[in-house]
Amino acid sequence: MKLTILGCFSATPRKETNPTAQVLEINNHIFLIDCGEGTQVELRRKKIKFSRIKHIFISHLHGDHFFGLVGLISTFRLLGRETELHIHCPKGLKEVITLQMKLADSWTNYPLFFHELTSKVSECIFEDDKVEVWTIPLDHRIYTNGFLFREKQGERHLHMPWVIEANIDVAYYNKLKQGHDVYNKDGVLIDHKKVTLPPRSPKSYAFCSDTAYNESIIPIIKNVDVLYHESTFLDKHISLAEQTKHSTAKQAAQIAKMANAKTLILGHYSTRYDDLNEFKREAQTIFKPVKLARDGKIFNFD
């Protein structure tokens, strides 16, 4: 599991800072999460292959989370994309995008699907044999979802010396990987655990931005490996956080602690602060394993 931060600041794009966008690589999927203005240039900078992005998740319809989307969709068209693209987003975004296509008389030449979200309870919005994605209803000024990405339990790994030693026919290898006991060529029942190794433990990632301090997300993200939680403000601006339905670094840490997250990543910083380390210091008074998102930073979690 690999997370690339394309942008992690709130409000307006500036020379040195980008609004929210990140790429999650998980179990062979490349998911784009939020798409602030300038995201397509940051994707190029990171050499992320456009055609490998098949799903884009938009948390909410404040501009710093989606103003780059229409340009990206349009660029995909100009580059002759053929792969289908799925946008998971709050209701309304489809109208915004299609209106602009209509005015430009430029329709996509690739299949484009909008999956508009309206539910206020967590729901599974994508699932295949490798990964599932759930919404995390957040508490912000407008309808907002975070997203929980969860690898599925993979298959066990054959340990070939043991398998050969146990004299098992190749036809049974898949059954072993799936955790079944099988008979060997001599008619003896072989315990699958004796010839296979357990699968890598599945990873999970929760993206929670933008949101006020909101304990109701804890059951959804319980025991998550990595929690990205917004921390727009430092503690001294807690009243601003309350007013604008954002969180402080300490509040993010409190959520991480209560959810028993393994790692907390802070982001969505207000551009008023010069020293981001202050966010880490404040969060660590409550929860130790804290990392700071920074534009361009890559986190590897394997």
Next chain:
Amino acid sequence: MKLTILGCFSATPRKETNPTAQVLEINNHIFLIDCGEGTQVELRRKKIKFSRIKHIFISHLHGDHFFGLVGLISTFRLLGRETELHIHCPKGLKEVITLQMKLADSWTNYPLFFHELTSKVSECIFEDDKVEVWTIPLDHRIYTNGFLFREKQGERHLHMPWVIEANIDVAYYNKLKQGHDVYNKDGVLIDHKKVTLPPRSPKSYAFCSDTAYNESIIPIIKNVDVLYHESTFLDKHISLAEQTKHSTAKQAAQIAKMANAKTLILGHYSTRYDDLNEFKREAQTIFKPVKLARDGKIFNFD
């Protein structure tokens, strides 16, 4: 008159190139012309004061000419702008912008006016005592206007030694500047030309992008000081130019020559070309005073 090129490439924003946006400073006005994605960051880079931009002119609704506008409007709000803002644009853009504001539940706290254009003949769309702006109907795949910016003739300048010598009362100074003859304190009629200098000759700038080769614009831009004319393609791709309703460098030069422009600036290059000098070489086979737009370049015409 000063022109700052924020972006001069066609199609998609990339690491090294920006889509169309430029700032024209003319007779104390700051006009923004087109607003591709990333324009607000380029404005910051050039330290152009946001509040001094009161009029934005959008040529047409292809994304590389307006995808940065909604973000700029939104940033103005976040920065607490109070100054009014006027958008001159094809019909449809108001709906695009207001739909996004509605979804974000974020209205501007400054007066925002859309002046939507539908006319297919040139019309005056802005005028004050210093400047006038006319549309230039262009020939592109969708409804498109260029814009002609024209300084008005200024007042004559008093040459004080001559004025004092001629013994003229201060009450008549304005009349002199406006080109009237006046009586001096001795009752003698003074020819205004004897005590004043002619005004600086008014400048004009024509922005023509995007367009096919189109001689019908020549009467509108006749004798213009500076013509920015798109040259998306080189001569070898003339059939692509015809197909997509764009121009070649030679065609831009032909228009400049027939319009008797003083200077031609080329821009809106396709990103397929590595050497922009080729555009200049081709254009100069027809018209000599050619300059190349480049992102970040500033042209001074005083």
